[in-house]
Amino acid sequence: MPFEKSPGWLDWYANPSKPRFALPAGSVDAHCHVFGPGERFPYAPERKYTPCDASCEQLFALRDHLGFARNVIVQATCHGADNRALVDALERSEGRARGVATLRGKPTDAQLQRLHAAGVRGVRFNYVRRLVDFTPADELMDIATRIAPLGWHVVIYFEAPDLPELWDFFTSLPTVVVVDHMGRPDVTKPVDGPEFGLFLRFMQENTNVWSKVTCPERLSHSGPPARQGESAAYRDVVPFARRVVEAFPERVLWGTDWPHPNLVDHMPDDGLLVDFIPHIAPTAELQRKLLVDNPMRLYWPEAVGRLA
Structure with missing residues (x-):
């Protein structure tokens, strides 16, 4: 039986423009997803939304176009802890993709090794209440302790008021x-205000913390560009992201977030x-660190020496 999309679900932008900005050679889209296809990789029964299908073939076509x-590739909450769609995408990527999985309970060493061999290098802990139910902290700490010897990292998704x-x-x-x-800062508040200041202090005091300066389309109140190619797109997010990039240039990542789950007002053009x-x-130095050096160091460390 086919899955029916959640009411009001926006499909991804079918004909993205060609970017005017020429990406540095070797750039990495360090945050994107695959959904299903549901007939091959059913969505989780406990999911809080049902998306459109977004296959790895479509993702890789976008990669090449941009x-x-x-x-x-980050495991989507609609798939829960069933990582089969993610693993399939990694195996089809010919070594050009790494993954961030979702784990629950007590995975065996053999399960972790299979995920590692497929290309998984991290685990995501989601704290956004509208998307998932919280997993107990002791279970997450056990997972983090188990993955540390593999050289994996933890990805955390939360909203600014919950950081304290x-x-x-x-x-x-x-x-x-x-x-x-x-x-997820509130960009209607001052970039020098206490809420975003706490996040900057979080990064300053904890040198193992990195940040994705991603998703202006989620954070913006000024919205998308009024016309194709307008430079002021999502302009209210720029001071926040630029502050993080300039303060922590060795610990930032960027990605498209394709196919942009749970957007309700517009679907962004990935080229823009x-x-x-x-x-x-x-x-150029900051761009190379953001798009090449940092993601390669985190996800393909074995290749960094060869690319230097």
Whole structure:
């Protein structure tokens, strides 16, 4: 029986523009997803939304169209802890993709080794209440302890008001910790205000913490460009992302977030999202760190020496 999309679900942008910004050679789209296809990889019974199908073949076609060399595919909450769609995408990528999985309970060493062989290099802990039910902290800590010897990291997804409550747990994790979307700041508040200041202090005081400066389309109140190629797209997000890039140039990542789950007002043109990059990373050096050096160091460390 086919899956029916959640009411109001927006499908991904079918004809993205070609970016004006030329990506550095070897650039990595370090945050994207695959959904299903549901007939092959059924969505989780406990899911809180049913998306459109978005296959790895479509993702890789977008990769090539935009000019990326590699992808980091993050397990989508609609698949729960069933990582089969993710693993299939990694195995079809011919070594050009790495993955971030979702784990629950007590995975065996053999299960972890199979995921590692497929290309998984991280585990995502989701704290956004509208998307998932929280997993107990002791279970997550056990998972983090188990993956640390593999050289994996933990990806955390939370919203800015929840950081004070979660701070102690996050700072106790024994791995590199990568924050999704800058902790979802409220960009109507001052970039120098206390809420975003707490996030910057979180990164400053914990040198194992990285951040994805991603998803301006989720964070913005000024919205998408009024016309194709307009440089002021998502302009209210620029000061926040640029502050993180310039303060922590060795610990930032960028990705498209394709196929953009759970957007309700508009679906972004991925080509214009790429054109957002030079506004937050204004120099060639910052662009190379953001798009090449940092993701390669985290996801393909074995290749870094060969590429130097």
